[in-house]
Amino acid sequence: MKRPRRSSTAGLSLLELLLAAALLAILLQKGISLMQQTARQTNEESAAVLLEERAQLVLERIARAVMGSDRDTLIPDHAEPLSTDDIEYRIHLGVQDGEVVWSDPEAIGLEDVDNSVFWMRMPEDAPEQRVTWTNLVRPFLEGELPNGMDDNGNGLIDEKGLSFTVDRNAVTIRLSLDRLTSDGRQITSTVETTVTCRNLSEEDLDT
Amino acid sequence: MEVVVSLPIVLVAAMILLTTFTAIYRQRSLTRENARVVEAMRSRFEAMRNEPFENIVRLYNADPMDDPGGPGTAPGERFPVNGVQPRPDTPDGGVGRIRLPIMNAAEEGELPVWELREDLVDAQLGFPRDIDGNGLVDEADHSFDYRILPILLEAEWQGELGPRTFRMFTVMTDFRL
Numbered sequence: 001m002k003r004p005r006r007s008s009t010a011g012l013s014l015l016e017l018l019l020a021a022a023l024l025a026i027l028l029q030k031g032i033s034l035m036q037q038t039a040r041q042t043n044e045e046s047a048a049v050l051l052e053e054r055a056q057l058v059l060e061r062i063a064r065a066v067m068g069s070d071r072d073t074l075i076p077d078h079a080e081p082l083s084t085d086d087i088e089y090r091i092h093l094g095v096q097d098g099e100v101v102w103s104d105p106e107a108i109g110l111e112d113v114d115n116s117v118f119w120m121r122m123p124e125d126a127p128e129q130r131v132t133w134t135n136l137v138r139p140f141l142e143g144e145l146p147n148g149m150d151d152n153g154n155g156l157i158d159e160k161g162l163s164f165t166v167d168r169n170a171v172t173i174r175l176s177l178d179r180l181t182s183d184g185r186q187i188t189s190t191v192e193t194t195v196t197c198r199n200l201s202e203e204d205l206d207t
Numbered sequence: 208m209e210v211v212v213s214l215p216i217v218l219v220a221a222m223i224l225l226t227t228f229t230a231i232y233r234q235r236s237l238t239r240e241n242a243r244v245v246e247a248m249r250s251r252f253e254a255m256r257n258e259p260f261e262n263i264v265r266l267y268n269a270d271p272m273d274d275p276g277g278p279g280t281a282p283g284e285r286f287p288v289n290g291v292q293p294r295p296d297t298p299d300g301g302v303g304r305i306r307l308p309i310m311n312a313a314e315e316g317e318l319p320v321w322e323l324r325e326d327l328v329d330a331q332l333g334f335p336r337d338i339d340g341n342g343l344v345d346e347a348d349h350s351f352d353y354r355i356l357p358i359l360l361e362a363e364w365q366g367e368l369g370p371r372t373f374r375m376f377t378v379m380t381d382f383r384l
Contacts, residue, residue, distance in 0.1 A: 020210070024210070024214070027214075031217075031218075031221055034221075034225070035221065035224065035225070038225055038228045038229075039228070041228075041232070042228050042231060042232060045232055045235055045236075046235070049235045049238070049239060052239060052242070056242060056246070167257065168257055169256075169257050170253060170254060170256075170257035191246065192246075192250070192289070193246055193249065193250050193253075194250040194253045194254050194257075195253050196253050196256045196257050
C-alpha cells in the first residue's frame with residue numbers, strides 16, 4: 001500500500017503547531033517575567049535614588065545654614081557621644097555704628113510628632129516663620145535603637161533621625177530618611193556631612 | 208508566517224527596552240557614587256578647616272610619628288567613603304587619600320624622613336612652588352612655616368562600571384597671618 005505523499009503546499013501539522021505554540025508561550029512567559037523583574041528593580045532603584053537625592057538636598061540646606069551662622073550663637077553645643085536633634089543660631093549681618101547686627105534667631109530641628117525637619121525664624125516683634133523641609137525622617141538614625149547604646153557604631157548614643165554634634169567650629173550633621181516603595185518595601189537613605197562655621201569670634205580666631 | 212515575522216520584532220523591542228533600563232540603572236549608580244565621593248571629600252576638607260592651620264600637615268600626612276597629639280592619634284592620609292566599594296588591589300581597603308606636597312628626603316636604606324618641600328615635582332599639586340611666602344622655591348623643609356597649602360583629595364573605588372577615580376583640589380591658607 002502506498003503512503004500518501006505530502007504536498008509541497010501543505011501547512012504545518014497539528015503537532016508542529018502545538019510545539020511551536022508551546023515554545024512561543026514559554027519564551028513569552030520568560031520574556032515578560034524578565035521585563036517585570038527589570039521594571040521592578042528599576043523602580044526600586046529610582047525610589048532609592050530619589051530618596052537619597054532628597055536627603056542630600058535637605059542636608060545641603062542645613063549645611064549652608066550652619067556655615068553662615070555665627071559660631072558663638074550656635075546652641076546647644078554637644079560633642080560626641082552626645083548629640084542634639086535641633087540647633088538654634090543667628091547670622092552675623094554686618095556692623096552698624098560699631099555694633100554687630102544680628103539676624104533674628106533661627107532654628108533647624110526634628111519635629112517628633114510627624115518626623116519632619118523644620119526651619120524656623122523667630123522675630124521678636126512678628127509671628128514666627130516656619131518651613132518644613134521633609135517629613136520622611138526616621139525616628140532614630142539608621143541602625144540605631146533607643147536602648148542607651150551605640151548600635152550603629154558611629155560614636156553616638158540613641159541619636160535621632162536628624163542629629164547634630166559640635167566639635168570646636170565644626171558641626172557634623174547626620175540625617176536618615178525612609179519611605180515605603182509601591183510594593184510595600186521600606187527603603188532608607190542616610191547621609192552625613194561636616195561643615196565649619198564661617199563666622200568666628202575674635203576668641204575663636206585666637207585659639 | 209506572521210508569527211515568524213512578529214517574533215523577532217517583539218524580541219528586538221524587548222532587547223531595546225532592557226538595554227534602556229540597564230543604561231538608566233548604570234547612570235544612576237554612577238551619579239550616586241559620584242555624589243557620595245564628593246560629599247566625603249567635602250566633609251574631609253571641612254574637617255581640615257576645623258584644625259589649626261599649622262597642624263594640618265602633621266595631622267593628615269602618612270607619618271603617624273609626628274602627630275600633634277602623640278604618635279598614631281591623627282586621622283592620617285586615608286579617609287573612608289561610605290557606600291562605595293574599595294578596589295580589590297588597594298592594600299588597606301581604603302577609598303580616599305589626601306595628597307600633600309610631601310616627599311621622602313631620606314637617603315636610600317635609611318628610615319623615611321617626610322618633608323614638606325617647595326621643590327617637589329608634582330604637576331597635579333602644582334609644584335614646584337613657593338609655599339612660605341618668601342617668593343623663592345628652595346630645598347628646605349617647610350612643615351612648620353608654610354603659609355599656603357595645596358591639597359589634593361583622591362578617591363579610587365570599584366564602581367558599577369569598573370574602577371573609578373575622582374580628584375578634588377584646593378589650596379588652604381591661614382587668613383590670620
